Amino acid sequence: MNPEESHTEKSRIFYGWFALAGVAIVIFIVGGSFVHSFGPLLPELINEYEWSRAEVALALTLGILAFGLPSPLFGILVNKYGPKFTIVVGNAIAALGLAGVFLAQEVWHLYFFYIIAGLGGGFGGYIACTAIINNWFIRRRSLALGIFQSFAGLGGFVFPPLTTGLIAAIDWRASWLVLAGIILVIPVLIGGIFLLRNKPEDMGLVPDGMPADAFLEYEKSRPDSSTDTDKSSWGIKKVLKARTPWLIGGFAAANSYTVGTMVTHQIAYLEDIGFTPMTAASTLSVMSIFSLIGSLGFGFLALRTNIRYLASLAFIIQIIALIILLTTKELALLYLFAIFLGLSTGSLTVALAMFVGAYYPRERYAQVLGVVFPFQVISNAVAATIAGLVFDATKSYTPAFIAASVFSLAGLFFAFFANRPKQP
Numbered sequence: 001m002n003p004e005e006s007h008t009e010k011s012r013i014f015y016g017w018f019a020l021a022g023v024a025i026v027i028f029i030v031g032g033s034f035v036h037s038f039g040p041l042l043p044e045l046i047n048e049y050e051w052s053r054a055e056v057a058l059a060l061t062l063g064i065l066a067f068g069l070p071s072p073l074f075g076i077l078v079n080k081y082g083p084k085f086t087i088v089v090g091n092a093i094a095a096l097g098l099a100g101v102f103l104a105q106e107v108w109h110l111y112f113f114y115i116i117a118g119l120g121g122g123f124g125g126y127i128a129c130t131a132i133i134n135n136w137f138i139r140r141r142s143l144a145l146g147i148f149q150s151f152a153g154l155g156g157f158v159f160p161p162l163t164t165g166l167i168a169a170i171d172w173r174a175s176w177l178v179l180a181g182i183i184l185v186i187p188v189l190i191g192g193i194f195l196l197r198n199k200p201e202d203m204g205l206v207p208d209g210m211p212a213d214a215f216l217e218y219e220k221s222r223p224d225s226s227t228d229t230d231k232s233s234w235g236i237k238k239v240l241k242a243r244t245p246w247l248i249g250g251f252a253a254a255n256s257y258t259v260g261t262m263v264t265h266q267i268a269y270l271e272d273i274g275f276t277p278m279t280a281a282s283t284l285s286v287m288s289i290f291s292l293i294g295s296l297g298f299g300f301l302a303l304r305t306n307i308r309y310l311a312s313l314a315f316i317i318q319i320i321a322l323i324i325l326l327t328t329k330e331l332a333l334l335y336l337f338a339i340f341l342g343l344s345t346g347s348l349t350v351a352l353a354m355f356v357g358a359y360y361p362r363e364r365y366a367q368v369l370g371v372v373f374p375f376q377v378i379s380n381a382v383a384a385t386i387a388g389l390v391f392d393a394t395k396s397y398t399p400a401f402i403a404a405s406v407f408s409l410a411g412l413f414f415a416f417f418a419n420r421p422k423q424p
Helices: 003-007 016-036 038-049 053-068 071-081 083-103 107-123 126-136 141-170 172-195 212-221 236-241 244-272 277-301 307-327 331-359 362-394 398-416
Strands: none
Touching (some): 016 038, 016 053, 016 107, 016 126, 053 107, 071 083, 236 244, 244 362, 244 398, 277 331, 307 331, 307 398, 331 362, 331 398
């Protein structure tokens, strides 16, 4: 059945759920292939070419920076050409970049192809996907974003073992061709071309599937509603003169710094204090599971609760988690740390798009998100390196974890004071 037929009066299935399925497929497969499949690739490259871990890991860092740093430009292009176009074209480019890994003979080849994959994934990734959700949902936006973010995390469960199995079966070079082919067939063709539509108005619908008259009344009652005559007052230059987008970027960077520190160094720290590798790794698995729960829970609670208060609560939970880590070596409490950290990071990762969607008109969403998103990417990229340098200098992770706690405390401040901006 053509999914466009499913929004008829007979079926009463709002097409926005099909659009959500489309972007969930994109973030699940592209994120899983680009980021989470790199771990199984790393030892294969080290063994074959005798490159150092730092040399190989730099490829992922460069790819992530290429994914996030051009976000202001990506936001402008999403606004100009529509998110469906950027998702299809961007992820086709990402697939070509990953396929190019098949040809890598020198380490700079790996850097080049991962930068191409990062640029393509950024062009057709988080900003474009959440713009689709922002266009199709208003009242249920937080829930839809929570579902979307949970699929991003799900890629971390599925793709490492999948890629490891592919490498064992057909070698690492052919595995990257398979991953590229999966991206072209599922996210680009099925998710992008078949399922996605830019906005409900293109299909004669309104967000959330509301009747047209009810939607107009709802729009008039919203604090950020804007008419055709006053939309120009939300020009991006005027928007960025206010403190709100910078506070949003600040709390996203704070959470991302803590995530980058802990995901990279948590296992090594626990092994250093006497736990087996399997036990140490299990805490990261617990954290990942509760991160999914945090994303979904935050999305559900945000339907009825002020997102500033929810984000502030998430940072308080994150600070408590880090205090537990710094003050105990008891396994049960360390699992509690992992639960609290997972709940908080999952909540705060999805909160970024929720704040921007709730505070700004749909016409400005991609541009505003494009400006604040690099804060998160840069913070995540440098956190692991800084923590590693701190450990090398002090032979202890304590200063690095204290630094993460300070970032979380700053994030609490940024989130609490990120009030809805006044219309320029």
